[in-house]
Amino acid sequence: MKLMFASDIHGCSESCALMLERFDEEKADKLFLLGDILYHGPRNEPPAAYAPKKVAAMLNERKEKLFCVRGNCEAEVDQMMLEFPVMAEYALIFLDGRTVFLTHGHKFNTQAPPLLQKGDILINGHTHIQTIDDSREYLYINTGSVSLPKAGDPKGYAIYENGEFFLKMLENGDIRKGYKIR
Numbered sequence: 001m002k003l004m005f006a007s008d009i010h011g012c013s014e015s016c017a018l019m020l021e022r023f024d025e026e027k028a029d030k031l032f033l034l035g036d037i038l039y040h041g042p043r044n045e046p047p048a049a050y051a052p053k054k055v056a057a058m059l060n061e062r063k064e065k066l067f068c069v070r071g072n073c074e075a076e077v078d079q080m081m082l083e084f085p086v087m088a089e090y091a092l093i094f095l096d097g098r099t100v101f102l103t104h105g106h107k108f109n110t111q112a113p114p115l116l117q118k119g120d121i122l123i124n125g126h127t128h129i130q131t132i133d134d135s136r137e138y139l140y141i142n143t144g145s146v147s148l149p150k151a152g153d154p155k156g157y158a159i160y161e162n163g164e165f166f167l168k169m170l171e172n173g174d175i176r177k178g179y180k181i182r
Helices: 013-026 052-060 076-081
Strands: 002-006 030-033 066-068 090-095 098-103 121-124 131-133 139-142 156-161 164-169 175-180
Touching: 002 013, 013 052, 013 156, 052 076, 131 164, 131 175, 139 164
Parallel strands: 002 030, 030 066, 098 121, 121 139
Antiparallel strands: 002 156, 090 098, 131 139, 156 164, 164 175
């Protein structure tokens, strides 16, 4: 099974379209969206091509492939636009005998981690900075942002396949960093 993880679309229709193009090119089975789908929030300037209605329409067409959690910019009014659930604070999936905790990152993160066992995996967005860090008892992955990257990062997403995670660039799908689960 091949899984794609992305976060922080923030209503940018161009980035959403490119993300879905990468999803198709990757031939991933599921797309996990880790929050901040439609709205850019009061602290951010609207991204280029800010068109949350277009983003909602694009994602609604793929609803059977999506699995989402709530970001700090999601509200009940966003859920009214989307035909798939986005209001869960976190989700748990299981990969290769490990628990994977999926969240946006504004409540659960490396500073306030969820209850994880040694070897588990925490995946989030929120900071807009791609990261793979195995210096803790759990593996930490941040997908970065598909629309508003920070700290000089490119727009990005993550892929999981055959026991490996890859941080990739949205623009061309090139790998920035990989990590094989031990």
